Amino acid sequence: MSRSSSQALFALILIMIAAGLLVLNMGGFLSPVESLVLRPIGGAQSWLAVRFYAVRDLLASPADVATLRGQVRELQSENAQLQQEIIGLQEQVAQAQVLSALVQYARSQPDSHYLAASVISRDVSPFLRSVWIGAGSDDGVAKGMPVVTDRGLVGRVVEVFASVSRVQLITDPSSVVNVRLQTSRADGSLQPQLNGEIWVGTISQDAEVSPGEIVLTSGLGGNYPPDIPVGTLTSVRRRDYELFQQAVLQPSVDFRQLELVLVITNFQPLPFNQSSGP
Amino acid sequence: MAYIVGIPILMLLAVIQATVLSSLRLLDGAPDLIFLAMVAWALTGNSRQAMAGALFGGLLIDLLSGLPLGATAIIMVIVVYLVSLTAGRFWEANLLMPLTTVLWSSLLYHGLSLAVLLALGRTLDLSFALGRVILPSTFLNLILALPAAQAASSLADTLYPPEVQI
Numbered sequence: 001m002s003r004s005s006s007q008a009l010f011a012l013i014l015i016m017i018a019a020g021l022l023v024l025n026m027g028g029f030l031s032p033v034e035s036l037v038l039r040p041i042g043g044a045q046s047w048l049a050v051r052f053y054a055v056r057d058l059l060a061s062p063a064d065v066a067t068l069r070g071q072v073r074e075l076q077s078e079n080a081q082l083q084q085e086i087i088g089l090q091e092q093v094a095q096a097q098v099l100s101a102l103v104q105y106a107r108s109q110p111d112s113h114y115l116a117a118s119v120i121s122r123d124v125s126p127f128l129r130s131v132w133i134g135a136g137s138d139d140g141v142a143k144g145m146p147v148v149t150d151r152g153l154v155g156r157v158v159e160v161f162a163s164v165s166r167v168q169l170i171t172d173p174s175s176v177v178n179v180r181l182q183t184s185r186a187d188g189s190l191q192p193q194l195n196g197e198i199w200v201g202t203i204s205q206d207a208e209v210s211p212g213e214i215v216l217t218s219g220l221g222g223n224y225p226p227d228i229p230v231g232t233l234t235s236v237r238r239r240d241y242e243l244f245q246q247a248v249l250q251p252s253v254d255f256r257q258l259e260l261v262l263v264i265t266n267f268q269p270l271p272f273n274q275s276s277g278p
Numbered sequence: 279m280a281y282i283v284g285i286p287i288l289m290l291l292a293v294i295q296a297t298v299l300s301s302l303r304l305l306d307g308a309p310d311l312i313f314l315a316m317v318a319w320a321l322t323g324n325s326r327q328a329m330a331g332a333l334f335g336g337l338l339i340d341l342l343s344g345l346p347l348g349a350t351a352i353i354m355v356i357v358v359y360l361v362s363l364t365a366g367r368f369w370e371a372n373l374l375m376p377l378t379t380v381l382w383s384s385l386l387y388h389g390l391s392l393a394v395l396l397a398l399g400r401t402l403d404l405s406f407a408l409g410r411v412i413l414p415s416t417f418l419n420l421i422l423a424l425p426a427a428q429a430a431s432s433l434a435d436t437l438y439p440p441e442v443q444i
Contacts, residue, residue, distance in 0.1 A: 004363070007325055007326065007329075007359065007362060007363075008359070010326055010329060011329055011355055011356070011359035014329055014330065014332075014333045014351075014355045015352050015355050015356065017333065018333055018336065018337070018348045018351035018352045018355060019348060019352060020348075021337065021347055021348040021351070022346055022347060022348030022349060022351075022352070023348075025346055025347035025348060026346060030347060034341060034347065037341060038341060041289065041292070041293060041338075041341070041342070044289075044293045045293055045296060045297050048293055048294070048297045048298065049297050052297055052298050052301070056301070120297065121293075121296035121297040121300060121342065122296065122300035122301060123300065123342075123343050123344055124292075124295055124296050124300060124339050124342045124343040125339075125343040125344060125345055125391070125395075126303070126306050126307055126308055126411045126415060127391070127392065127395050127400070127402065127407065127411060128343060128344040128345075128395075130344050132296070132342070158344075159344070166344060168344075173400075173401050173402075174400060174401065194401070194402065194403045194406045194407075195406060195410070256301075
């Protein structure tokens with residue numbers, strides 16, 4: 001057998017192995033194995049994420065950078081170990097501030113039970129908008145649970161493993177969120193666009209909708225609990241010849257800066273709709 | 279030996295890609311470290327190892343993304359197999375080879391990924407995907423192509439030192 005045909009045969013065998021795994025995965029037979037593999041990877045991601053966020057936060061705030069760089073230079077000359085401790089403590093303070101805000105939010109919503117989880121990574125595929133959180137079925141996370149921050153709605157859990165879960169963001173074009181406009185009381189639904197914009201569609205033509213109006217979840221459809229803030233309308237488009245009005249939404253959550261989130265653990269969603277994946 | 283070294287390297291690259299690079303994007307594109315590593319390894323002439331690595335690396339990517347397990351693995355094995363066909367050709371020593379190979383293979387890799395998503399019923403705007411994801415990702419892959427080829431070449435020399443006739 002020539003080298004090229006031997007290579008082609010080898011590639012074919014590998015493709016068949018991958019195809020076999022694909023079929024087994026679609027049948028749900030590989031979930032325990034995935035959980036097993038994701039456990040150490042999730043641990044490594046959490047470890048790296050904490051340090052990466054610390055560095056990113058330092059670089060993202062110019063005023064702090066100047067001060068901190070000065071401090072770091074002094075500390076470098078004194079003790080490299082102290083330098084590492086300072087960065088670590090600063091990150092802890094930042095995390096404590098975020099946690100404090102989350103606790104305040106949780107206290108203001110006594111009906112819901114929350115589980116705090118850190119965002120450990122984003123979806124590797126640039127075509128999908130989801131994040132991985134460092135909490136899984138071991139912590140009581142289940143598929144369909146809504147995820148929020150103190151600012152508002154983040155998304156919902158679409159995949160759960162032992163120690164990590166995948167959360168589909170509301171900016172993902174395949175996510176479905178029914179909403180209500182706070183002032184006009186009109187119902188609508190989020191229509192995330194591929195460019196990252198979020199439109200609110202299916203707003204009745206009769207509703208008096210104006211920019212600046214706050215958008216909350218409506219609870220219709222059973223995917224999310226009602227009255228979770230989603231964002232604010234920035235512009236409204238109303239055309240007489242169209243069935244519905246359309247508006248552009250500014251989400252209340254900054255999805256680029258997600259570090260800690262709350263999973264609402266006592267919400268019972270209606271049976272999970274597979275068509276909202278992957 | 280290459281497999282023992284390769285598995286932890288691929289796992290490390292997967293974690294870096296998911297945690298760090300997915301937050302540092304150009305438009306919506308990000309460099310594909312595992313893909314680059316396997317293409318670079320295929321260019322060193324170790325085609326079988328590169329294809330096996332592509333299977334393992336693809337499965338890791340599927341685990342860390344919303345794609346079904348096995349989808350990226352199939353795509354990556356196909357692409358790395360095609361890359362391996364070019365290894366050892368007359369232009370092997372050319373500096374442009376890693377760049378040219380990464381250019382077409384990157385476009386093919388993302389094109390096939392897009393096709394899989396479309397087959398899965400995802401709503402995707404092709405011009406948006408091309409302009410904001412595929413081209414920026416390919417550009418970033420091109421920037422990293424030469425360092426990746428150099429690193430793979432050095433690793434190959436370390437693992438398989440060339441025989442010297444005395």
